[in-house]
Amino acid sequence: MAASTGMRMYDVIIVGAGPAGLCAALYSSRSRLSTLVLEKARPGGQASTTEWLENYPGFPKGVKGPELMEFFAAQAREFGAEIVKDEVVSVHFSPERKAVRTAKGGEYAAKTVVLCPGAEPRTLGLPGERELRGKGVSYCATCDGDFFTDLDIVVIGNGDAAVEEGMYLTRFVESATIIVVHDEGVLDATAIIRDRAFKNSKIKWIWNSVVDEICGDGIVKSVIIRNIKTNERTEFETNGVFIFVGTVPKTDFLRGAVEMDERGYVATNERMETSVDGVYCAGDARAKYLHQVITAAADGAIAAVAAEKYIHEEEGFREMVLEPASPVMVCFWSPASRESLDFMASVERIAEARAGALVLVKIDVYRNRRIAGRYGIKSLPTLAFFRGGQIVHKVEWPTTEEEVVAAAEKVVGRR
Protein backbone atom coordinates (compact mmCIF):
# COMPACT_ATOMS: atom_id res chain seq x y z
CA MET A 1 0.00 0.00 0.00
CA ALA A 2 1.28 3.44 -0.90
CA ALA A 3 2.34 5.66 1.96
CA SER A 4 -0.54 7.75 3.19
CA THR A 5 1.64 10.81 3.27
CA GLY A 6 1.22 12.91 0.17
CA MET A 7 -1.89 11.09 -0.96
CA ARG A 8 -4.93 13.27 -1.05
CA MET A 9 -7.53 12.40 1.57
CA TYR A 10 -11.03 13.00 0.24
CA ASP A 11 -13.97 13.50 2.52
CA VAL A 12 -16.09 11.12 0.46
CA ILE A 13 -15.28 8.58 -2.22
CA ILE A 14 -18.29 7.34 -4.16
CA VAL A 15 -17.94 4.04 -5.99
CA GLY A 16 -20.18 4.06 -9.06
CA ALA A 17 -21.91 6.88 -10.92
CA GLY A 18 -25.44 5.64 -11.45
CA PRO A 19 -28.37 7.58 -10.00
CA ALA A 20 -27.39 6.66 -6.41
CA GLY A 21 -23.74 7.66 -6.78
CA LEU A 22 -24.46 10.86 -8.67
CA CYS A 23 -27.10 11.93 -6.17
CA ALA A 24 -24.74 11.17 -3.27
CA ALA A 25 -22.11 13.24 -5.10
CA LEU A 26 -24.54 16.13 -5.50
CA TYR A 27 -25.44 16.17 -1.81
CA SER A 28 -21.93 15.71 -0.53
CA SER A 29 -20.26 18.24 -2.85
CA ARG A 30 -23.02 20.73 -2.09
CA SER A 31 -22.21 20.27 1.61
CA ARG A 32 -18.68 21.36 0.69
CA LEU A 33 -17.21 17.92 1.23
CA SER A 34 -14.40 17.04 -1.15
CA THR A 35 -16.00 14.36 -3.30
CA LEU A 36 -14.51 11.86 -5.73
CA VAL A 37 -16.69 9.59 -7.88
CA LEU A 38 -15.09 6.55 -9.50
CA GLU A 39 -16.99 5.06 -12.43
CA LYS A 40 -15.71 2.41 -14.82
CA ALA A 41 -17.93 3.45 -17.73
CA ARG A 42 -19.83 6.64 -18.45
CA PRO A 43 -21.92 8.17 -15.66
CA GLY A 44 -25.50 6.92 -15.61
CA GLY A 45 -25.46 3.24 -14.72
CA GLN A 46 -28.31 1.03 -15.84
CA ALA A 47 -30.57 4.07 -16.24
CA SER A 48 -28.43 5.07 -19.23
CA THR A 49 -29.40 1.94 -21.11
CA THR A 50 -33.08 2.65 -20.53
CA GLU A 51 -34.57 4.41 -23.52
CA TRP A 52 -37.42 6.11 -21.75
CA LEU A 53 -38.42 6.71 -18.11
CA GLU A 54 -42.09 7.42 -17.49
CA ASN A 55 -42.04 7.27 -13.71
CA TYR A 56 -39.28 9.66 -12.72
CA PRO A 57 -41.08 12.62 -11.18
CA GLY A 58 -40.73 16.08 -12.68
CA PHE A 59 -41.03 14.92 -16.29
CA PRO A 60 -44.75 14.62 -17.07
CA LYS A 61 -44.06 13.49 -20.66
CA GLY A 62 -41.27 11.14 -19.63
CA VAL A 63 -37.54 11.57 -20.07
CA LYS A 64 -34.79 9.66 -21.86
CA GLY A 65 -32.61 7.62 -19.49
CA PRO A 66 -29.27 8.87 -20.85
CA GLU A 67 -30.51 12.47 -20.84
CA LEU A 68 -31.67 12.30 -17.22
CA MET A 69 -28.36 10.80 -16.19
CA GLU A 70 -26.47 13.60 -17.95
CA PHE A 71 -28.50 16.04 -15.85
CA PHE A 72 -27.58 14.11 -12.69
CA ALA A 73 -23.87 14.17 -13.57
CA ALA A 74 -23.90 17.84 -14.55
CA GLN A 75 -25.61 18.80 -11.30
CA ALA A 76 -23.05 16.89 -9.23
CA ARG A 77 -20.18 18.52 -11.15
CA GLU A 78 -21.81 21.92 -10.66
CA PHE A 79 -21.00 21.72 -6.94
CA GLY A 80 -17.48 20.45 -7.47
CA ALA A 81 -17.75 16.66 -7.46
CA GLU A 82 -14.88 15.11 -9.39
CA ILE A 83 -15.84 12.16 -11.63
CA VAL A 84 -12.95 9.91 -12.64
CA LYS A 85 -13.23 7.06 -15.13
CA ASP A 86 -11.72 4.02 -13.45
CA GLU A 87 -13.01 0.79 -11.97
CA VAL A 88 -12.68 0.03 -8.26
CA VAL A 89 -11.35 -3.51 -7.88
CA SER A 90 -10.72 -3.69 -4.14
CA VAL A 91 -11.42 -1.83 -0.92
CA HIS A 92 -9.52 -1.57 2.36
CA PHE A 93 -11.43 -0.11 5.27
CA SER A 94 -9.95 0.94 8.61
CA PRO A 95 -11.50 3.30 11.13
CA GLU A 96 -9.21 6.21 10.22
CA ARG A 97 -8.89 5.66 6.51
CA LYS A 98 -10.87 4.03 3.75
CA ALA A 99 -8.86 3.19 0.65
CA VAL A 100 -9.91 1.89 -2.74
CA ARG A 101 -7.78 0.49 -5.55
CA THR A 102 -8.62 0.68 -9.20
CA ALA A 103 -8.12 -1.36 -12.37
CA LYS A 104 -5.73 1.26 -13.73
CA GLY A 105 -3.58 0.86 -10.62
CA GLY A 106 -4.73 3.97 -8.80
CA GLU A 107 -5.25 4.19 -5.06
CA TYR A 108 -7.53 6.73 -3.46
CA ALA A 109 -8.28 7.39 0.20
CA ALA A 110 -11.12 9.06 2.04
CA LYS A 111 -12.71 9.53 5.43
CA THR A 112 -15.92 7.91 4.19
CA VAL A 113 -16.99 5.75 1.27
CA VAL A 114 -20.40 5.47 -0.37
CA LEU A 115 -20.73 2.21 -2.31
CA CYS A 116 -23.03 2.49 -5.33
CA PRO A 117 -21.85 -0.33 -7.60
CA GLY A 118 -25.33 -1.08 -8.89
CA ALA A 119 -26.56 -4.24 -10.52
CA GLU A 120 -26.35 -5.95 -13.89
CA PRO A 121 -28.73 -8.17 -15.83
CA ARG A 122 -29.07 -11.68 -14.49
CA THR A 123 -28.10 -14.47 -16.82
CA LEU A 124 -30.02 -17.75 -16.88
CA GLY A 125 -27.18 -20.17 -17.56
CA LEU A 126 -29.10 -21.87 -20.39
CA PRO A 127 -27.22 -24.08 -22.81
CA GLY A 128 -26.13 -21.81 -25.66
CA GLU A 129 -26.73 -18.60 -23.73
CA ARG A 130 -23.10 -17.75 -23.14
CA GLU A 131 -21.79 -18.94 -26.49
CA LEU A 132 -24.37 -16.92 -28.41
CA ARG A 133 -24.12 -13.71 -26.42
CA GLY A 134 -23.64 -10.84 -28.86
CA LYS A 135 -24.66 -13.25 -31.63
CA GLY A 136 -28.38 -13.01 -31.04
CA VAL A 137 -28.55 -13.29 -27.25
CA SER A 138 -28.89 -9.86 -25.68
CA TYR A 139 -29.61 -8.22 -22.32
CA CYS A 140 -29.83 -4.65 -23.64
CA ALA A 141 -32.67 -3.60 -25.93
CA THR A 142 -31.37 -0.08 -26.60
CA CYS A 143 -27.91 -1.45 -27.46
CA ASP A 144 -28.96 -4.18 -29.85
CA GLY A 145 -32.52 -3.44 -30.94
CA ASP A 146 -31.76 -2.16 -34.42
CA PHE A 147 -29.86 -5.30 -35.40
CA PHE A 148 -33.20 -7.06 -35.40
CA THR A 149 -35.05 -4.73 -37.75
CA ASP A 150 -37.76 -6.75 -39.56
CA LEU A 151 -36.62 -9.93 -37.81
CA ASP A 152 -38.34 -12.11 -35.20
CA ILE A 153 -37.20 -12.30 -31.61
CA VAL A 154 -38.23 -13.91 -28.35
CA VAL A 155 -38.22 -12.23 -24.96
CA ILE A 156 -37.61 -14.24 -21.78
CA GLY A 157 -39.15 -12.75 -18.64
CA ASN A 158 -42.51 -11.17 -17.88
CA GLY A 159 -41.85 -8.46 -15.29
CA ASP A 160 -42.03 -4.73 -15.98
CA ALA A 161 -38.59 -4.60 -17.55
CA ALA A 162 -39.18 -7.57 -19.84
CA VAL A 163 -42.55 -6.36 -21.11
CA GLU A 164 -41.46 -2.74 -21.50
CA GLU A 165 -38.27 -3.70 -23.33
CA GLY A 166 -40.32 -6.08 -25.49
CA MET A 167 -42.59 -3.20 -26.46
CA TYR A 168 -39.59 -0.99 -27.19
CA LEU A 169 -38.22 -3.69 -29.47
CA THR A 170 -41.43 -3.78 -31.53
CA ARG A 171 -40.24 -0.50 -33.07
CA PHE A 172 -37.67 -2.55 -34.92
CA VAL A 173 -38.74 -6.16 -35.09
CA GLU A 174 -41.40 -7.93 -37.09
CA SER A 175 -42.53 -9.82 -33.99
CA ALA A 176 -41.52 -10.15 -30.34
CA THR A 177 -42.69 -13.37 -28.71
CA ILE A 178 -42.75 -13.15 -24.94
CA ILE A 179 -42.36 -16.50 -23.24
CA VAL A 180 -44.26 -16.53 -19.95
CA VAL A 181 -44.11 -19.19 -17.27
CA HIS A 182 -47.58 -18.27 -15.90
CA ASP A 183 -51.09 -19.17 -17.08
CA GLU A 184 -52.56 -17.27 -20.01
CA GLY A 185 -53.14 -13.60 -19.19
CA VAL A 186 -51.02 -13.60 -16.03
CA LEU A 187 -47.89 -11.42 -15.95
CA ASP A 188 -45.58 -10.18 -13.22
CA ALA A 189 -45.64 -6.77 -14.94
CA THR A 190 -47.88 -4.07 -13.48
CA ALA A 191 -51.37 -3.49 -14.90
CA ILE A 192 -50.58 -0.35 -16.94
CA ILE A 193 -47.72 -2.06 -18.73
CA ARG A 194 -49.62 -5.33 -19.17
CA ASP A 195 -52.62 -3.60 -20.77
CA ARG A 196 -50.41 -1.71 -23.19
CA ALA A 197 -48.58 -4.86 -24.17
CA PHE A 198 -51.83 -6.78 -24.79
CA LYS A 199 -52.83 -4.08 -27.28
CA ASN A 200 -49.53 -4.26 -29.18
CA SER A 201 -50.11 -6.35 -32.30
CA LYS A 202 -46.40 -7.13 -32.78
CA ILE A 203 -46.21 -8.85 -29.40
CA LYS A 204 -47.04 -12.56 -29.36
CA TRP A 205 -47.35 -14.69 -26.26
CA ILE A 206 -46.41 -18.23 -25.34
CA TRP A 207 -47.90 -19.18 -21.96
CA ASN A 208 -47.00 -21.81 -19.35
CA SER A 209 -43.57 -22.12 -20.90
CA VAL A 210 -39.87 -21.75 -20.29
CA VAL A 211 -36.84 -21.76 -22.58
CA ASP A 212 -34.61 -24.81 -22.07
CA GLU A 213 -31.95 -24.10 -24.64
CA ILE A 214 -30.77 -21.52 -27.16
CA CYS A 215 -29.60 -23.06 -30.42
CA GLY A 216 -27.49 -21.74 -33.25
CA ASP A 217 -24.22 -22.09 -35.06
CA GLY A 218 -22.34 -18.84 -34.59
CA ILE A 219 -25.66 -17.01 -34.64
CA VAL A 220 -29.03 -17.66 -32.95
CA LYS A 221 -31.37 -19.87 -34.99
CA SER A 222 -33.96 -21.15 -32.52
CA VAL A 223 -34.93 -21.79 -28.94
CA ILE A 224 -36.23 -24.97 -27.35
CA ILE A 225 -39.42 -24.10 -25.51
CA ARG A 226 -40.86 -26.42 -22.86
CA ASN A 227 -44.48 -26.28 -21.76
CA ILE A 228 -44.33 -26.74 -18.00
CA LYS A 229 -47.80 -28.30 -17.84
CA THR A 230 -47.28 -30.94 -20.52
CA ASN A 231 -43.46 -31.05 -20.50
CA GLU A 232 -43.68 -30.96 -24.28
CA ARG A 233 -40.58 -29.49 -25.93
CA THR A 234 -40.82 -27.61 -29.21
CA GLU A 235 -38.22 -25.90 -31.31
CA PHE A 236 -39.14 -22.30 -32.09
CA GLU A 237 -37.24 -20.49 -34.83
CA THR A 238 -36.04 -17.00 -33.96
CA ASN A 239 -33.32 -14.50 -34.83
CA GLY A 240 -32.76 -13.13 -31.37
CA VAL A 241 -33.26 -13.85 -27.68
CA PHE A 242 -33.65 -10.94 -25.26
CA ILE A 243 -33.37 -11.92 -21.61
CA PHE A 244 -34.82 -9.72 -18.85
CA VAL A 245 -35.06 -11.83 -15.71
CA GLY A 246 -34.01 -9.41 -13.02
CA THR A 247 -30.61 -8.23 -11.94
CA VAL A 248 -27.75 -9.23 -9.67
CA PRO A 249 -25.74 -6.80 -7.54
CA LYS A 250 -22.18 -6.09 -8.67
CA THR A 251 -20.67 -6.63 -5.25
CA ASP A 252 -18.10 -9.41 -5.74
CA PHE A 253 -15.26 -6.96 -5.06
CA LEU A 254 -16.83 -6.19 -1.66
CA ARG A 255 -16.93 -9.76 -0.34
CA GLY A 256 -15.43 -9.88 3.13
CA ALA A 257 -15.33 -6.08 3.36
CA VAL A 258 -18.97 -5.38 4.24
CA GLU A 259 -21.85 -7.59 5.31
CA MET A 260 -24.18 -8.75 2.55
CA ASP A 261 -27.06 -11.15 2.18
CA GLU A 262 -26.85 -14.55 0.49
CA ARG A 263 -27.69 -12.99 -2.89
CA GLY A 264 -24.87 -10.43 -2.60
CA TYR A 265 -26.95 -7.37 -1.73
CA VAL A 266 -25.26 -5.13 0.84
CA ALA A 267 -27.06 -4.92 4.18
CA THR A 268 -27.67 -1.42 5.53
CA ASN A 269 -29.93 0.32 8.00
CA GLU A 270 -32.22 3.18 7.04
CA ARG A 271 -29.27 5.58 7.14
CA MET A 272 -27.50 3.49 4.49
CA GLU A 273 -24.84 2.54 7.04
CA THR A 274 -23.15 -0.77 6.26
CA SER A 275 -21.51 -3.07 8.80
CA VAL A 276 -18.41 -0.82 8.65
CA ASP A 277 -18.41 2.60 10.32
CA GLY A 278 -18.11 5.40 7.77
CA VAL A 279 -18.99 3.11 4.85
CA TYR A 280 -22.41 3.45 3.22
CA CYS A 281 -24.24 1.69 0.44
CA ALA A 282 -26.88 3.20 -1.86
CA GLY A 283 -28.83 2.15 -4.92
CA ASP A 284 -29.42 -1.17 -6.63
CA ALA A 285 -26.67 -3.03 -4.78
CA ARG A 286 -28.43 -2.44 -1.46
CA ALA A 287 -30.85 -4.97 0.02
CA LYS A 288 -34.19 -3.19 -0.13
CA TYR A 289 -37.80 -3.40 -1.27
CA LEU A 290 -37.80 -1.35 -4.48
CA HIS A 291 -34.96 -0.89 -6.97
CA GLN A 292 -35.77 2.16 -9.07
CA VAL A 293 -34.00 5.35 -10.19
CA ILE A 294 -35.99 7.37 -7.65
CA THR A 295 -35.15 5.08 -4.73
CA ALA A 296 -31.50 4.97 -5.79
CA ALA A 297 -31.40 8.76 -5.80
CA ALA A 298 -33.04 8.87 -2.37
CA ASP A 299 -30.52 6.36 -1.01
CA GLY A 300 -27.69 8.49 -2.37
CA ALA A 301 -28.98 11.61 -0.65
CA ILE A 302 -29.37 9.80 2.67
CA ALA A 303 -25.94 8.20 2.43
CA ALA A 304 -24.26 11.53 1.69
CA VAL A 305 -25.96 13.25 4.64
CA ALA A 306 -25.06 10.34 6.93
CA ALA A 307 -21.45 10.52 5.72
CA GLU A 308 -21.33 14.25 6.39
CA LYS A 309 -22.66 13.78 9.92
CA TYR A 310 -20.17 10.98 10.50
CA ILE A 311 -17.26 13.17 9.45
CA HIS A 312 -18.36 16.04 11.70
CA GLU A 313 -19.07 13.76 14.64
CA GLU A 314 -15.79 11.89 14.36
CA GLU A 315 -13.66 14.97 13.68
CA GLY A 316 -15.27 16.95 16.47
CA PHE A 317 -14.74 14.14 18.94
CA ARG A 318 -11.16 13.59 17.85
CA GLU A 319 -10.25 17.27 18.08
CA MET A 320 -11.99 17.96 21.38
CA VAL A 321 -11.56 14.70 23.24
CA LEU A 322 -8.95 12.37 21.77
CA GLU A 323 -6.21 14.74 20.63
CA PRO A 324 -5.70 17.09 23.65
CA ALA A 325 -2.79 16.03 25.83
CA SER A 326 -4.48 17.23 29.02
CA PRO A 327 -7.33 15.25 30.62
CA VAL A 328 -10.83 15.70 29.25
CA MET A 329 -14.04 15.09 31.17
CA VAL A 330 -16.82 14.10 28.79
CA CYS A 331 -20.36 14.48 30.01
CA PHE A 332 -22.74 12.35 27.94
CA TRP A 333 -26.15 13.93 28.17
CA SER A 334 -29.37 14.33 26.25
CA PRO A 335 -32.06 16.97 26.17
CA ALA A 336 -34.52 14.13 26.70
CA SER A 337 -32.91 12.99 29.94
CA ARG A 338 -34.09 15.07 32.90
CA GLU A 339 -31.43 13.59 35.16
CA SER A 340 -28.64 14.60 32.82
CA LEU A 341 -29.98 18.17 32.56
CA ASP A 342 -30.34 18.51 36.32
CA PHE A 343 -26.83 17.25 36.86
CA MET A 344 -25.16 19.60 34.36
CA ALA A 345 -24.72 22.44 36.88
CA SER A 346 -22.72 20.15 39.18
CA VAL A 347 -20.57 18.98 36.27
CA GLU A 348 -19.84 22.55 35.24
CA ARG A 349 -18.88 23.49 38.82
CA ILE A 350 -16.45 20.58 39.01
CA ALA A 351 -14.81 21.55 35.71
CA GLU A 352 -14.59 25.22 36.65
CA ALA A 353 -12.83 24.37 39.91
CA ARG A 354 -10.22 22.46 37.88
CA ALA A 355 -9.86 24.95 35.00
CA GLY A 356 -6.49 24.52 33.32
CA ALA A 357 -6.17 20.90 34.46
CA LEU A 358 -9.42 19.41 33.16
CA VAL A 359 -11.47 20.31 30.09
CA LEU A 360 -15.22 19.67 29.98
CA VAL A 361 -16.80 18.44 26.74
CA LYS A 362 -20.55 17.88 26.62
CA ILE A 363 -21.78 15.27 24.18
CA ASP A 364 -25.43 15.06 23.26
CA VAL A 365 -25.95 11.34 22.67
CA TYR A 366 -28.83 11.92 20.26
CA ARG A 367 -26.55 13.79 17.89
CA ASN A 368 -23.61 11.48 18.51
CA ARG A 369 -25.12 8.02 18.74
CA ARG A 370 -22.16 6.29 17.21
CA ILE A 371 -19.67 7.65 19.73
CA ALA A 372 -22.03 7.00 22.64
CA GLY A 373 -22.41 3.42 21.39
CA ARG A 374 -18.67 2.95 21.00
CA TYR A 375 -18.06 3.81 24.65
CA GLY A 376 -21.03 1.77 25.83
CA ILE A 377 -23.01 4.71 27.23
CA LYS A 378 -26.29 3.27 28.48
CA SER A 379 -27.53 5.59 31.19
CA LEU A 380 -27.47 9.38 31.35
CA PRO A 381 -25.65 11.23 32.56
CA THR A 382 -22.40 9.34 32.28
CA LEU A 383 -19.07 11.02 32.92
CA ALA A 384 -16.07 9.66 31.05
CA PHE A 385 -12.50 10.83 31.61
CA PHE A 386 -10.08 10.72 28.68
CA ARG A 387 -6.36 11.14 28.65
CA GLY A 388 -4.15 10.85 25.57
CA GLY A 389 -7.00 9.48 23.51
CA GLN A 390 -7.88 6.72 25.96
CA ILE A 391 -10.78 6.43 28.34
CA VAL A 392 -9.27 6.23 31.84
CA HIS A 393 -12.30 6.36 34.08
CA LYS A 394 -16.06 6.23 33.77
CA VAL A 395 -18.82 7.19 36.20
CA GLU A 396 -22.24 5.91 35.20
CA TRP A 397 -25.35 7.65 36.39
CA PRO A 398 -23.83 9.54 39.36
CA THR A 399 -26.44 10.79 41.83
CA THR A 400 -24.24 13.10 43.87
CA GLU A 401 -21.63 15.71 42.98
CA GLU A 402 -19.21 13.94 45.35
CA GLU A 403 -19.09 10.83 43.18
CA VAL A 404 -17.87 12.89 40.24
CA VAL A 405 -15.46 14.92 42.38
CA ALA A 406 -13.88 11.70 43.60
CA ALA A 407 -13.49 10.49 40.03
CA ALA A 408 -12.02 13.81 38.88
CA GLU A 409 -9.50 13.69 41.72
CA LYS A 410 -8.42 10.22 40.65
CA VAL A 411 -7.67 11.61 37.19
CA VAL A 412 -6.14 15.03 37.89
CA GLY A 413 -5.29 14.80 41.57
CA ARG A 414 -6.71 16.62 44.59
CA ARG A 415 -7.01 20.44 44.59
Place this chain on the structure above:
Amino acid sequence: MIQVDKVNFEEEVLQAEGPVLVDFWSPNCEPCMALLPDIEALEKKYGDRIKFCKLNVVGNRRLAISQKVLGLPTICIYKNGEKAAGLTGEEASAVGIEAMVREHV
Protein backbone atom coordinates in the same frame (compact mmCIF):
# COMPACT_ATOMS: atom_id res chain seq x y z
CA MET B 1 -9.35 5.22 -35.84
CA ILE B 2 -10.37 4.39 -39.40
CA GLN B 3 -14.11 4.46 -40.02
CA VAL B 4 -15.11 1.34 -41.89
CA ASP B 5 -18.44 0.55 -43.53
CA LYS B 6 -19.96 -1.74 -46.11
CA VAL B 7 -17.95 0.01 -48.86
CA ASN B 8 -14.41 -0.24 -47.47
CA PHE B 9 -14.66 -3.14 -44.96
CA GLU B 10 -13.28 -5.63 -47.47
CA GLU B 11 -10.26 -3.48 -48.28
CA GLU B 12 -9.47 -2.03 -44.85
CA VAL B 13 -10.14 -5.12 -42.77
CA LEU B 14 -10.29 -8.34 -44.74
CA GLN B 15 -7.52 -7.55 -47.26
CA ALA B 16 -5.30 -5.77 -44.76
CA GLU B 17 -1.84 -6.95 -43.91
CA GLY B 18 -1.31 -7.55 -40.22
CA PRO B 19 -3.92 -7.62 -37.45
CA VAL B 20 -6.92 -5.30 -37.49
CA LEU B 21 -9.14 -4.41 -34.52
CA VAL B 22 -12.74 -3.56 -35.32
CA ASP B 23 -14.97 -1.79 -32.79
CA PHE B 24 -18.61 -2.50 -33.67
CA TRP B 25 -20.64 0.31 -32.14
CA SER B 26 -23.73 2.44 -32.52
CA PRO B 27 -24.70 5.84 -31.18
CA ASN B 28 -27.65 4.24 -29.35
CA CYS B 29 -25.37 1.94 -27.40
CA GLU B 30 -24.35 3.62 -24.13
CA PRO B 31 -21.76 0.96 -23.18
CA CYS B 32 -20.17 1.47 -26.63
CA MET B 33 -19.90 5.21 -26.07
CA ALA B 34 -18.41 4.59 -22.64
CA LEU B 35 -15.81 2.26 -24.14
CA LEU B 36 -14.73 4.52 -27.00
CA PRO B 37 -12.16 6.62 -25.07
CA ASP B 38 -10.58 3.40 -23.74
CA ILE B 39 -10.20 2.06 -27.26
CA GLU B 40 -8.74 5.34 -28.45
CA ALA B 41 -6.23 5.10 -25.60
CA LEU B 42 -5.32 1.57 -26.71
CA GLU B 43 -4.80 2.85 -30.25
CA LYS B 44 -2.23 5.34 -28.95
CA LYS B 45 -0.44 2.49 -27.20
CA TYR B 46 -0.66 -0.26 -29.83
CA GLY B 47 -1.61 1.63 -33.00
CA ASP B 48 1.79 1.07 -34.58
CA ARG B 49 1.38 -2.71 -34.34
CA ILE B 50 -2.34 -3.19 -34.98
CA LYS B 51 -4.73 -1.23 -37.15
CA PHE B 52 -7.72 0.27 -35.30
CA CYS B 53 -11.06 0.54 -37.08
CA LYS B 54 -14.58 1.36 -35.97
CA LEU B 55 -17.80 0.31 -37.60
CA ASN B 56 -21.07 2.06 -36.86
CA VAL B 57 -23.65 -0.70 -37.27
CA VAL B 58 -26.36 1.84 -38.09
CA GLY B 59 -26.49 1.67 -41.87
CA ASN B 60 -24.20 -1.37 -41.87
CA ARG B 61 -26.45 -3.87 -40.20
CA ARG B 62 -26.15 -6.55 -42.89
CA LEU B 63 -22.37 -6.27 -42.81
CA ALA B 64 -22.35 -6.70 -39.03
CA ILE B 65 -24.65 -9.70 -39.19
CA SER B 66 -22.52 -11.23 -41.96
CA GLN B 67 -19.66 -10.99 -39.44
CA LYS B 68 -21.92 -12.76 -36.90
CA VAL B 69 -22.10 -9.64 -34.79
CA LEU B 70 -25.60 -9.14 -33.36
CA GLY B 71 -24.79 -7.48 -30.08
CA LEU B 72 -22.98 -4.38 -28.93
CA PRO B 73 -20.42 -3.52 -27.92
CA THR B 74 -18.39 -6.12 -29.84
CA ILE B 75 -14.65 -5.76 -30.41
CA CYS B 76 -13.04 -8.20 -32.87
CA ILE B 77 -9.54 -8.79 -34.15
CA TYR B 78 -9.10 -9.92 -37.76
CA LYS B 79 -6.02 -11.57 -39.18
CA ASN B 80 -5.64 -12.51 -42.83
CA GLY B 81 -9.27 -11.84 -43.53
CA GLU B 82 -10.48 -14.09 -40.72
CA LYS B 83 -11.93 -13.23 -37.34
CA ALA B 84 -9.22 -14.30 -34.87
CA ALA B 85 -10.76 -13.15 -31.57
CA GLY B 86 -13.69 -11.21 -30.21
CA LEU B 87 -15.23 -9.86 -27.03
CA THR B 88 -18.80 -8.78 -26.47
CA GLY B 89 -21.03 -7.30 -23.78
CA GLU B 90 -19.52 -7.21 -20.28
CA GLU B 91 -16.40 -9.06 -21.47
CA ALA B 92 -15.56 -6.08 -23.66
CA SER B 93 -13.94 -4.07 -20.87
CA ALA B 94 -10.87 -1.88 -21.27
CA VAL B 95 -8.79 -4.48 -19.41
CA GLY B 96 -10.23 -7.41 -21.40
CA ILE B 97 -9.66 -5.70 -24.75
CA GLU B 98 -6.07 -4.82 -23.90
CA ALA B 99 -5.38 -8.45 -23.00
CA MET B 100 -6.85 -9.56 -26.35
CA VAL B 101 -4.79 -6.97 -28.24
CA ARG B 102 -1.58 -8.11 -26.53
CA GLU B 103 -2.23 -11.66 -27.67
CA HIS B 104 -2.36 -10.58 -31.29
CA VAL B 105 0.48 -8.09 -31.64
